[in-house]
Amino acid sequence: MDAPSSAGGRPTMPAPLAGAAPTPAQLAKAALRRLAQERLEPTPENYQRAYRAEAGESAPAEPGLPSTAQRVVDRLAQQAGAAPELLDAVQQGRWEQADRLLTASEQDPAAQAQGWATLIGRIVKGVERGGRQWTSGRKKDSLQRVLTGSRGAPAVLQQRLSQLTASWESDAPPAESSEVAPPLAETAPAAGGSAAAPVLAGAADDQRLPAPWQAVVRDLSNAVTPALPVDDPRCVRLRSRLDELLLALDDEADAADEELADDWRGWAGDAQRLLDHRQHLVSQLHDLCGELTGGLADLAEDGSWVQGQCEVMRSKLQEGLTSRTVRSVSHLLHATRSQQQGVRAQRNQAREVLKGLINSMLQEIGELGARTGRFHDSIGRYADVIEQADTLESLAGVVKDLVEETKSVQSQVGQTQQRLQAEHAEADQLQVRVRELEAELQRLSTEVSTDQLTEVANRRGLIQAFETEHARTQRSGRELSVGLLDIDNFKKLNDTLGHQTGDQALKFLAQKVKQALRPMDTVARYGGEEFVVLLPETTTEEACVVLTRLQRTLTANFFMHEDRQVFVTFSAGVTLYRPGERLEETLDRADEALYEAKRTGKNRSCVA
Ligand SMILES: Nc1nc2c(ncn2[C@@H]2O[C@H](COP(=O)(O)OP(=O)(O)OP(=O)(O)O)[C@@H](O)[C@H]2O)c(=O)[nH]1
Incomplete structure (x- = not known):
């Protein structure tokens, strides 16, 4: 029967016969079996210990290290940041484990220095940053505790500081372990335990993102x-x-x-x-589709208009799908629709007039027909009378009557003809007028550089001003700030107070912006409730100061509508024109800043 396991140092060889002592060969065999069971290497020291155990001899006292060697080992262990388990392994003579622990604790000094530099940077930032959970007093206390608790072990200190700064950064409620870091001895495992491995693996490993x-x-x-x-x-x-x-x-x-x-x-x-x-x-885009659908529904009776709108939209969108393109198409459709509604109203009016004319002409012709019909009857009657006339006098009387009546009919036909010609000419003139009106509308939208409602530059005027300003900027090398302004909650204003009040608000804002700027600056209505300002020789900071001042003025001022105060505020995005870029590119950037201003509360200016 096999001897029980080596635990407790009991012999592992089969029980000898009563009274017979085991031979040295039996003892040697048993010692080897013991080493195998204990998974120990067959070094001379291990073999000697196993042999003694099999022979029933008590093991000699552990040799221990001389006190000077012990001091050196202690100091070495402290320097390596290995803490108690390395010390313990050395004292117990577990040299392989000690070797592993030392290897694990060896780090490239440059990497260590880099690790500390980064950590200190984080601590400084963390101390400066405010937090709801981590007040500055709390931060100071926990830092003090970690420093006191981990003073003797650099790797542990680094690890704990790193954990602490991480919880400052996330502003997570202070965990017991990071706020009150227990002293090193409390977390150090019992001798030979494996829980210390992460500490020895080094701070760099601890900070790496787990797989x-x-x-x-x-x-x-x-x-x-x-x-x-x-x-x-x-x-x-x-x-x-x-x-x-x-x-x-x-x-x-x-x-x-x-x-x-x-x-x-x-x-x-x-x-x-x-x-x-x-x-x-x-x-x-969603809004744009709504606008388009509205336009299509309104204009459904005339296919060519629908086609025209779709064509404009298509070519605009072909320029590239940016936020600005979509918005400008949307504005375009809105404007086109109201223009076309105007033209259509006038055309309908002309059509009604023409209808009236035709009616009266038909009436005239009818009357003429009746008249000429009556004349035809008279002629028949006159012919009978002439046939039956027996005297020259009676014949002369009939002929005289006939001539009179013929003359009267002739003049009436002539008059009707004239009237018909005049009415025809009037109808022609009306048609020409409608065509002129349509051409005028076309010309207004393509040639004029002032916005009719607000009396500031329109898109065309802006492009002209921009060409001048960007040439000047290129010559002088001075800054050109560009601002994009958009009225806040304008839809609501329109919906609650009506479109006309909305128009008044647009005029009001345009004038206020104009007053706030210098004569050399440009303000233009870019479309809808959007304005662009060009501020030559102005930095974005200066532009923001001007716009913010204007925003404050508007908050304190209002315009009256039917005895009600109407406040108009705007948000703005400001950017610096970069030499060589197109106005659209500058405006796209300003639009991002404008979006930021809207997103972060409106009635403010942001810079991109
Ligand atoms: N009165 C009037 N309204 C216009 C004109 N041009 C565009 N609008 C309206 O302006 C409104 C713009 O609304 P949105 O783009 O939703 O913007 P908003 O309501 O100002 O919202 P925020 O920009 O987020 O503050 C739409 O209802 C358009 O119909 C115009 O010439 N006159």
Whole structure:
């Protein structure tokens, strides 16, 4: 029967016969079996200990280290940040474990320095940043506790500080472990335990994103990327930045770097802003479709108008699907529709007049017919009388009557003819007038550079002013700030107070903007409730000051409508014109800033 396991040092060899002592060969065999069971290497020391155990001899006292050697080992262990378990392994003579622990604690000094530099940076930032959960007093206390509790072990200190700053950054409620870090001895496992391994694995390993999270980051990136529009240069840049960040995630050194985390945060912020703006674009598209459907329904009776509108929309959209294109098509459709409604009203009026004319002509012709019919009867009667006339006098009387009547009929026919000709000429003139009116409307929209309602420049006027200003900017090298202004909640104003009051609000704002600017500046109505300002020799900061002042003035001023005070506020996006770019490109950037101003509360200005 096999001896029980070596636990407790009992012999492992089969029980000898009573009285017979085991031979040395039996003892040697049993010692080897014991080593195998204990999974110990057959070193001379191990073999000697096993042999003694089999022979029933008590093990000699552990040799221990001389006190000077012990002091050296203690100091070495402290320097390596290995803490008690390395010390313990050395004292117990578990040299292999000690070797492993030491290897694990060896780090490249440059990497250690970099780790500390990053951590200190985070701590400084964390102390400055405010938080709801982490007040500055609380931060100070917990920092003090971690410093006191981990003073003797740099790796543990680094790990705890890193955990602490992470919870400051997320402003998560202070966890017991990070706010009150227990002293090192409390967390150190019993001798030989494995819980100390992460500490010894080094701070860099602890900070690296664990594998499942790396996969999550990849999945999230893959989910976000298809939503980014393909035709936008900013997205192309975002995609290539994403590739770089994913590569850095594979790299241990970079993955442990706080800078990389900052880069990820920056990337996510940029992607979010872009997607937000995209979302805004979609809702504008929705509005545009509504406008278009309304236009189509209104104009359904005349196919050519519908075709014209669709053509304009198509060519505008071909320029590229930007937020501004959609909005400008929307404004265009709105304006076209009201213009066409005006023309149609006039055409209908002309048609009614023409109808009246034709009616009266028919009446005249009818009357003439009746008259000539009566004349025809008279002629018959006169012929009978002439036939029966027996004297020259009676014949002369009949002929005289006949001539009189013929003359009268002739003059009436002549008069009717004249009237008919005059009415025909009038109808021709009306037709010409309608054509002139249509041409006038066309000319107004393409040639005039002033907006008729607000009396500031229109889109055409803006383009002319921009050409002058951007040439001047190129010569002088001075800044040209461009601002895009949009009235806040204008739809609501229209809906509650009526379209005419809306028009008054547009006029009011245009005049206020004009008054606030210098004579050299340009203000233009770009379309709908949107205005553009060109501010030569002005930085974006200065432009913001001007617009913010104007916003304050408007908040304190109002215009009256039927004894009611109407407040008009606007949001603005400001940007600097970049030499060489098209006005549309500058305005697209200003539009993003405008969107930001709307998104963050309205009645304010943002810079892009
Ligand atoms: N009175 C009037 N209204 C116009 C004119 N041009 C466009 N509008 C209206 O302006 C409104 C613009 O509404 P939205 O684009 O929804 O913007 P908003 O209500 O100002 O909302 P925010 O921009 O988010 O503050 C629409 O109802 C248009 O019909 C115009 O010449 N006169």
